[in-house]
Amino acid sequence: MSTARTWAVALTGPQGHLVEVEADLSNQTPEFRIIGLPDKSLGEAVQRVHNACQNSGLELPRRRLTVNLSPASLPKHGSAFDLAIAVASLAAGGTVPSRAVRGTVHLGELGLDGRIRPVSGILPAVFAAARAGFERVIVPRANEAEARLVPGVDVRGAGSLAEVAVWHGADAEVPDVEAVREPEALAAPSAAHDLRDVVGQEEAVEALIVAAAGGHHMLLCGPPGAGKSMLAARLPGILPPLDEHEAIEVASIRSLSGEAVLGLDTRPPLVSPHHSASVAALVGGGSRTARPGAIARAHRGVLFLDEAAEFSRVALDALRQPLEAGFIDVHRSGFTARFPARFQLLLAMNPCPCGNHGSPAGGCVCPPSAVRRYASRLSGPLRDRVDIDLQVARVSARQAMRDGASTTTTAEARARVCAARERAVSRWRGTPWRRNADVPGTVLRQGALQVPRTERAALDRALERGVLTLRGYDRALRVAWTMADLSSRDRPDESDIGCALLLRKGFSS
Numbered sequence: 001m002s003t004a005r006t007w008a009v010a011l012t013g014p015q016g017h018l019v020e021v022e023a024d025l026s027n028q029t030p031e032f033r034i035i036g037l038p039d040k041s042l043g044e045a046v047q048r049v050h051n052a053c054q055n056s057g058l059e060l061p062r063r064r065l066t067v068n069l070s071p072a073s074l075p076k077h078g079s080a081f082d083l084a085i086a087v088a089s090l091a092a093g094g095t096v097p098s099r100a101v102r103g104t105v106h107l108g109e110l111g112l113d114g115r116i117r118p119v120s121g122i123l124p125a126v127f128a129a130a131r132a133g134f135e136r137v138i139v140p141r142a143n144e145a146e147a148r149l150v151p152g153v154d155v156r157g158a159g160s161l162a163e164v165a166v167w168h169g170a171d172a173e174v175p176d177v178e179a180v181r182e183p184e185a186l187a188a189p190s191a192a193h194d195l196r197d198v199v200g201q202e203e204a205v206e207a208l209i210v211a212a213a214g215g216h217h218m219l220l221c222g223p224p225g226a227g228k229s230m231l232a233a234r235l236p237g238i239l240p241p242l243d244e245h246e247a248i249e250v251a252s253i254r255s256l257s258g259e260a261v262l263g264l265d266t267r268p269p270l271v272s273p274h275h276s277a278s279v280a281a282l283v284g285g286g287s288r289t290a291r292p293g294a295i296a297r298a299h300r301g302v303l304f305l306d307e308a309a310e311f312s313r314v315a316l317d318a319l320r321q322p323l324e325a326g327f328i329d330v331h332r333s334g335f336t337a338r339f340p341a342r343f344q345l346l347l348a349m350n351p352c353p354c355g356n357h358g359s360p361a362g363g364c365v366c367p368p369s370a371v372r373r374y375a376s377r378l379s380g381p382l383r384d385r386v387d388i389d390l391q392v393a394r395v396s397a398r399q400a401m402r403d404g405a406s407t408t409t410t411a412e413a414r415a416r417v418c419a420a421r422e423r424a425v426s427r428w429r430g431t432p433w434r435r436n437a438d439v440p441g442t443v444l445r446q447g448a449l450q451v452p453r454t455e456r457a458a459l460d461r462a463l464e465r466g467v468l469t470l471r472g473y474d475r476a477l478r479v480a481w482t483m484a485d486l487s488s489r490d491r492p493d494e495s496d497i498g499c500a501l502l503l504r505k506g507f508s509s
Contacts, residue, residue, distance in 0.1 A: 002026070004091030004098035007105045007134065008069075008084035009125035010076045013290050013330065013337030014252050016121075016128025018105075020070045021081065023088035028064040034085065036069030039077040048079070048110045049086045056114035056162040057172055061093040075334045077289050079109035080119040083138065086110060086161055087168070100168040105129040108140040114161045117180045118142035123248075123255040126150045138164055141179040146261040149251065193234045194410045200395035201227055202407075207390050207503055209413050212238045213420035214482030215435035216475075217323065217345040217385060219308075219378075222392035224355045228348040231392075232304045233270070235346060238413040239302075240421055241266040246300045249340060253292050253299055269301035271343075275310035279318050283328055290330045290337035295322050298343035308347040309377040316382055319345065323385050326438075344437075347386065349378070359394065387437065387475045388503045420485035436481045441474025444481070451477070455494050458501060468504070476500045 002025035009016045019036075032046045053060050067085050069076050084106040091098040107125055108116040122143040127150055129137050136154045139147045144157030158164045159179035162172050198205055204220070208231055211218045220228040242250065247264040255261050273281060273294040280286075284293030294303060305311060322328045322341040330337045351357040352371045356364040366374070383389070425434050433439045443449065453460070459476055462468045468476065479500035480492035487496070 002092055004088050004096075004101065006084050006088045006091070006101040007129070008081045009105060009107060009128050010069075010074055011078075011121045011125060011256070012075075012335050013292075013339050014124045014256060015338070016125050017074055018128060018132045018134075019074065019076060019081070019084075021084040021088045021106075022068040022070060023085070023092035024066050024068070025061055025092050026064045026066070030062050030064060032060070032065045032067075032089075034067045034069070036067075036072045037075055038069060038081075039075070041079055042069075042076055042081055045079065045082050045085055045110075048082055048112065049089065051112040052082075052110040052114045052161050053086060053090065055112065056160065056165070056175070058090055058095055058162065058165055058170065060089055065089055065092065078119065079117075080107050080121070080125070082110040083108040083116060083158075083161070083164065087164060090165060090170070091168075095172075096165055096168045096170045103134065103136065104168075105134050105137045106164070107137065107143075108158070110161060111180070113177070114175070115177055115180050116140045116158050116160060116164075120258040121256045122146050123149060123261055124252045126153060126155070127248075127252070129153065138167075142181050145263070146251075146255060149248065149261070149264060193237055195234050195238070195413055196409045198227060198230060198234070201231065201392060204231055204390060204392050205408050205413070207388055208235060209238065209408075209416060210479065210482055210486065210503065211235070211344070211346075211388055212413070212417045213436075213486055214387075214424070214478060215344055215437035216387035216479060216482065217347075217437075218388040218390065219347040219349070219383070219386045220390050220392055221349055221351055223350060223357075223359050223394055226392040226394050228392060229306055232272075232302075232306070232346050232348060234410060235304075235344075236268045236270045236302050237410045238417050239268045239344075240414070240418050242268060242300055250300050253296055253339070256292050257297060269298060270304060271298040271301065272304040272306060275305070275307045277311070277315060279312070279315045282315050283318050283330065284337075284339055285330045285332070290332060290335075290339075292339050293328075295319070295328050295341045295343065296339035299340045301343060302346055303343045304346045304348070306348050307350070309349040309374055311377075313377060313379065316377075317379055320381055320385065345386070347378070351375075358391075384469055384471050385475075387479050389505060390503065416486060419488075420482065423485040423488070424482075436478045436485070439478060439481075441470070441477065444474065444477045449491070451480070451492055451497070455492065456497055458494075459497050462501060472504065476504050479503060 005022045008019045010019045087101050090096045091101050118140045126147045130153050138156045141157035141159045147155040162174045247266050251261045271294050282294050326342040328339050328341045352366040352374050463473045480496040483496040484492040
């Protein structure tokens with residue numbers, strides 16, 4: 001029989017699709033062709049596979065070899081198909097028993113010397129294979145630790161094509177080659193950031209705890225040196241650790257980004273792109289493949305935009321849809337990739353171009369029109385999606401020199417946040433929501449959880465006067481529920497509504 005088949009995985013964003021790799025030999029003019037909608041890098045696999053087989057002592061037959069990637073309508077890209085193409089081709093020529101490769105998924109890029117190089121996206125690819133019912137996956141040795149994070153799959157890490165062929169029953173010599181290593185992982189962010197280091201910003205620390213407890217989006221506005229970046233760096237530390245499912249989602253996004261994944265990290269990610277980032281850098285994309293942007297990399301964590309007013313207006317407005325939907329769709333010719341994007345947005349900006357507007361010491365040289373233009377760089381619809389608008393001021397000398405100025409540590413804040421989250425989870429049990437920030441406004445305004453009219457009077461007046469939009473009204477209600485959870489109350493009272501309005505409009509510390 002001159003036909004053999006094995007399996008690979010095509011990735012469209014974080015979604016994996018099983019691809020059947022068929023190889024067929026025919027008595028025609030010798031040629032090696034790949035069909036089935038391959039991209040340019042996949043089309044170049046012909047030369048990589050040919051040289052890798054030859055340099056591994058595994059000769060391909062001198063006949064017409066046609067490799068089909070099925071389904072043909074699914075776009076396929078990248079070099080991760082090399083190993084599957086080589087194994088199917090060797091099986092079609094009889095070097096490897098075709099029955100041995102039929103139930104195995106092969107992932108990896110081939111070097112010209114036959115070594116198997118690591119590829120990105122191994123974790124979501126192995127998950128797709130497991131969901132499809134495959135029990136054995138062969139991956140590059142450098143990706144083996146990442147692939148073993150998927151339970152219930154027999155993962156084998158290989159360093160060379162000859163090693164894979166011998167596993168499948170080929171009579172070949174396995175060369176003693178050094179396996180290609182994964183690039184070194186970036187240094188993990190320091191866990192030494194503690195809220196105790198924050199001096200003179202007690203109200204800001206309390207607002208940060210409220211944001212963490214409910215998953216609320218937050219804007220910090222104040223002059224340079226007020227501690228905005230310092231507060232932002234401590235937000236992930238007070239968030240609850242990720243559960244196993246969430247940690248796997250985050251690891252899958254990191255794998256798609258090309259980062260080394262050696263284990264599951266339960267710390268929520270903090271992503272802070274530079275203010276010169278383009279729309280594609282935030283949203284994600286690419287000309288032929290869809291790579292996750294900063295929005296997707298911040299999934300289950302914090303997206304911190306420092307100097308938010310310096311970002312382009314188009315880039316900032318691209319945040320509006322994922323803030324509401326919890327995902328981002330990247331449309332390209334022939335396919336659409338959907339990335340999860342349920343993140344907590346934290347914005348920081350100066351009050352004016354020089355940064356001194358409203359400072360007690362004065363010194364602002366910006367005309368009123370410049371101050372208004374600078375504030376309007378954050379569009380109204382984007383501001384309306386921010387739950388907490390916090391004004392922070394510089395710390396005075398008396399506050400800076402006072403001993404024990406900060407009384408809240410990160411551990412204490414995290415304990416309060418986790419307790420409030422547990423109350424919210426208990427209240428929303430049986431629903432799709434776990435955080436107050438995710439609950440639709442109609443659920444809070446109607447039915448059994450409606451706050452009594454006497455308690456929400458201030459909120460109703462703000463809506464009637466046009467101070468709040470209906471979206472802002474709902475967001476203030478969510479913050480009030482979070483404050484009630486932090487205070488261990490069953491439902492918000494008048495003080496919670498008042499504090500939520502205060503945080504919504506901003507206050508000076």
